[in-house]
Amino acid sequence: MAPMAGYTNYAFRHLLRQLGGVGLLYTEMLSGQGLFHRRRYRKELPEQLWRVKEEDRPLAVQVWENDPGRLAEVAAWLVEEFHVSLIDLNFGCPARQVAQKAQSGAYLLQFPERIGVLVERVVAACRPTPVTAKIRLGPSQQQITAPAVVQAIEQAGGAAVTVHGRTTQQRFGGRADWEAIARLQSHLKRIPLIGNGDIRSVSEAVAAFGQWPVDGVMIGRAALRRPWLFRQAAAALQGQPILPEPALPQRRQWLLEYYVLLQEQHGPEKATLLMRRYAPLFVDGLPYARLFRSQVCRTNRPEEFLRLVDEFFSARLLSAAYQSEPIS
Ligand SMILES: Cc1cc2nc3c(=O)[nH]c(=O)nc-3n(C[C@H](O)[C@H](O)[C@H](O)COP(=O)(O)O)c2cc1C
Structure with a gap:
């Protein structure tokens, strides 16, 4: 299930776990700077971390931030305090507050080497907890940086990379470009590539595995409306008949x-x-x-x-x- 601000809260993750079939769940994205200050001034935890300690695993916490030291510190704290299964770094969010104002998220796709430094610092701070990243194809069609970005993530010790097949400029317009996602496989030697974007049904999820050289598929919007999609897709991938829609x-x-x-x-x-x-x-x-x-x-x-x-x-x-x- 894709991380989705405002949606993948504890209640939704609880529902998805009950329904079954889902591989990995993420919290909504958290601001690294926000966490850093809350910790320093002993403020209340952000609502995105509600019940994270007690929740079943696996569970990934996603963070956005552009300062390597601050990011490494909050990531290490999340690992130590919350024992999360993995830390995911957000390099794909195009929202104004994140990309423009805070020069984080998708803004960083312009600078593959900076992404490499961020991943490296977090990997070192969180070891042996895996660190993954979620990206887009690049800032725009004229500037597709994903090949350099996925290499930087792998070389920095990242454990997996998820690619939403759109550029920052596209935001949610147009279609996710799965051919562009697939081409990234040749730039990776070791780590899994997870494809994301516009999967709307069980048959599209199953087809994505057959059609594209991806190691995993991430689904967002379609699963908000049909959270049982993962259960159905898991059955279909094992060659079992697709379970009916719930009563x-x-x-x-x-x-x-x-x-x-x-x-x-x-x-x-x-x-x-x-x-x-x-x-x-x-x-x-x-x-x-x-x-x-x-x-x-x-x-x-x-x-x-x-x-x-x-x-x-x-x-x-x-x-x-x-x-x-x-x-x-
Ligand atoms: C309301 C909303 C909130 C989102 N929040 C996040 C987020 O917190 N972190 C993130 O990496 N992506 C976020 N995304 C992007 C999704 O994770 C996903 O990449 C995108 O929706 C494409 O996948 P889909 O077509 O299956 O929905 C969000 C998307 C939407 C629509």
Whole structure:
């Protein structure tokens, strides 16, 4: 599962672990500088680290930062304090706050040698915990730096590299270029190459392994709407039949369990507000999902939210039962 700010929180990772089939989970990205200052001034931990200590493994924590010393220090602290399975360095985020303002994330794709230095320092500070990196193809189509970047990562002791097949300039426009991702394999000697971008279905995930010389596939947006995609893909990759889409009561239960975890983290009011973003994902593709979304977006009261969920699913269940009646 791809790291996704605002989405791959503990509640979502918990759901994915329950569903099964997923290889590696990541936290949302964390600011290295932010962590550094929180540590120094003994401030509260960022919400992205909620329950990370107790969570099942494997678990990767992703960090963005452009200062080698600071990055190495916070990465070593994450390893020591949280015993995470690996540290992933973000060199792919195009967001203004990260790339322009902080000259981190995708900004660094212009400077493969700086990426090499950052990886080397973190590898030395975190040994034997593996350090991986997530990149894009380069700043723009005119400046494809990924070949030099993946080599720098490997030479610096990186354990794997994930490539989102777009440039920084593209942000999320156009299509991910899997041919460009595949070409990077010839620049690597030892470490796994993980391809990422625009995989929307089980068949596309399976096809990616067959079609491209990648060692792994990372899925982001499609799995937000269909978190069971990994379970289905894992079965398909083992030659088993693709499991059916989950039934409605199951979706309802997952939504409610997710809500409970959000409440534990944020309290009932904030959790209900946050469900404006998350609840629609659980009903994606179902009839009247848009109506449900607009209703959920108008409430900040937990009891009303629960009533809306009940209403939505009982109406759906009734109509599903009605439709499955044999016609006489
Ligand atoms: C809302 C959102 C948040 C994201 N947050 C992160 C992040 O924190 N770290 C990161 O490396 N990539 C992040 N990404 C990029 C994804 O990890 C992934 O590379 C991208 O969505 C392409 O994969 P997909 O087509 O399977 O979604 C984010 C993407 C989206 C849409």
